Every structure is written in structure tokens, then in C-alpha cells.
Amino acid sequence: MNIPNILTIFRLLxxxxxxxxxKNSPSNNNLALSTIVFLIAGFTDFLDGYIARKYNLxxxxxxxxxxxxxxxxxxxVLTCLVIKSYIPLWILIVIACKEIxxxxxxxxxxxxxxxxxxNKLGKLSTIFFYVSIVILVFNKTAGKFLLYFSVASALIALVNYTFVYKKGKKDDDKNIYLNNNREYL
Known part of the structure; x- marks a missing residue:
């Protein structure tokens, strides 16, 4: 167990x-207060990645x-926002299908x-979601618009992951072919 993994487990908690x-904020500031928890999670996400890469962990x-x-x-977060009608249900459905x-x-x-x-597109998509949700606290219209953009970026990241996998698979197949046929080359 290393520090980045401990930070990840903390983020799960x-x-x-x-x-x-x-759900239980004593005032009507439930969105603002819970967003602070969300931002702490985002910071630990950044921190664990930084530490893991910098110190080869x-x-x-x-x-x-x-x-x-x-x-x-x-x-x-998206489920909670849908339950309180801050965002439309379709955002949750699209992202849930993508994540599953x-x-x-x-x-x-x-x-x-x-x-x-x-990869960078996936990380950028995550950043868009964080920014969108923070903006939603201050301006619901702008936050929703940015969430739409975030959904689009998440779908683009999904397509990119598919291409990365297919390219890696093609390269692996080529390497297997070359290794198996080295004696003939």
C-alpha cells in the first residue's frame, strides 16, 4: 500500500x-457544501496521480x-443532482451507460x-465534469450547458479509448506475427 493508493481509497470513502x-445539510446549501466534498475528491485524484507518476509509484x-x-x-454526484432536479435524467443515463x-x-x-x-482525453473529460458541477452551484444554466459539453467530451474520450485499444491490439498482433515468423524474415 502506497500513498497514491491510500489517497484513492480515501476518495472512495x-x-x-x-x-x-x-442529503443532510442543515440549510439550503446542500449543493455548495457537497461540492466542497466533491472538490476534495478531485484534489486527491490529482494528487494521487501526480505522486504516483513523480515517484514511480x-x-x-x-x-x-x-x-x-x-x-x-x-x-x-450525477445521481444526486438528478434526484434534486438540478440536471436532466438523460445526462445520468448517457454517462451511466458509458461508465458501465x-x-x-x-x-x-x-x-x-x-x-x-x-489518457489525456479521459482526464480532460473528468476536469470538464468537475468544472461543470462547480459552475452549477453558482449558475444553473451555465452549469447545465457545461455538463452537456462534458457529456460530449466523455463520449469522445470513450471513442478514443476504443481506438487506443484497437491500435494496441493491432500492434500486439503485428509483434506476435513478427516474433512467430522471425526465422523467415
């Missing part, structure tokens, strides 16, 4: 904390747990010994 603050479990924590936090698809693909690939780490 912030998920129920977000729900508690969102990247682990397989971290590569799996980190995006899982992100997905669970995002789905929790990515989780199943990730588990399938992990069992085959393949892990596709997050």
Missing part, C-alpha cells in the same frame, strides 16, 4: 460523505482503483492481462 452532506491496483473511484464519485461499458471492458481486458491506463 468520500463518496458516502458526499451523499450524507448532499504506479501500481496495477492503482491503475484499476483510480478510475473506478472517479467513475463511482461521478455517478454518485468501460467498467465491463476494463474488467474483461484486465482478466486478459491488459490494462489501458487513463
Amino acid at each position: 468520500l463518496i458516502p460523505a458526499f451523499v450524507i452532506v448532499f 504506479v501500481t496495477k491496483i492503482g491503475i484499476v482503483l483510480d478510475p473506478l473511484a472517479d467513475k463511482l464519485m461521478l455517478m454518485t 461499458f468501460m467498467i465491463f471492458c476494463g474488467v474483461f481486458l484486465y482478466k486478459k492481462g491488459t490494462v489501458i491506463p487513463s
Whole structure:
């Protein structure tokens, strides 16, 4: 267990904390107060990634747990926002389908010994969601518009992950072919 993995586990623990603050705030500031919990989760996400890369503490479990924590936090936040009618249900449905698809693909690939780490588009999409949700606290119209943009960026990131996997698969097949046929080359 290293510091980045501990931060990721802490982020997982912030998920129920977000729900508690969102549902049980003593005033009408439930969105603002729970957004603080959400931002703390975002900071730990940045921090664990930074520490893992800077000090070469990247682990397989971290590569799996980190995006899982992100997905669970995002789905929790979107669900809460839908329940309180801050955002339309379709946003949750689209992102839930995308995330479930990515989780199943990730588990399938992990069992085959393949892990596709997050990339810049995926991270950028996550940042868009964080910014959108923070903006939603101050301006619901602008926040919703930015959430629409965030959904589009998440779908673009999904397509990009598919291309990354297919390119990696094609390169792997080529390497297997070359290794198996080296004696003929």
C-alpha cells in the first residue's frame, strides 16, 4: 500500500460523505457544501496521480482503483443532482451507460492481462465534469450547458479509448506475427 493508493481509497470513502452532506445539510446549501466534498475528491485524484507518476509509484491496483473511484464519485454526484432536479435524467443515463461499458471492458481486458491506463482525453473529460458541477452551484444554466459539453467530451474520450485499444491490439498482433515468423524474415 502506497500513498497514491491510500489517497484513492480515501476518495472512495468520500463518496458516502458526499451523499450524507448532499442529503443532510442543515440549510439550503446542500449543493455548495457537497461540492466542497466533491472538490476534495478531485484534489486527491490529482494528487494521487501526480505522486504516483513523480515517484514511480504506479501500481496495477492503482491503475484499476483510480478510475473506478472517479467513475463511482461521478455517478454518485450525477445521481444526486438528478434526484434534486438540478440536471436532466438523460445526462445520468448517457454517462451511466458509458461508465458501465468501460467498467465491463476494463474488467474483461484486465482478466486478459491488459490494462489501458487513463489518457489525456479521459482526464480532460473528468476536469470538464468537475468544472461543470462547480459552475452549477453558482449558475444553473451555465452549469447545465457545461455538463452537456462534458457529456460530449466523455463520449469522445470513450471513442478514443476504443481506438487506443484497437491500435494496441493491432500492434500486439503485428509483434506476435513478427516474433512467430522471425526465422523467415
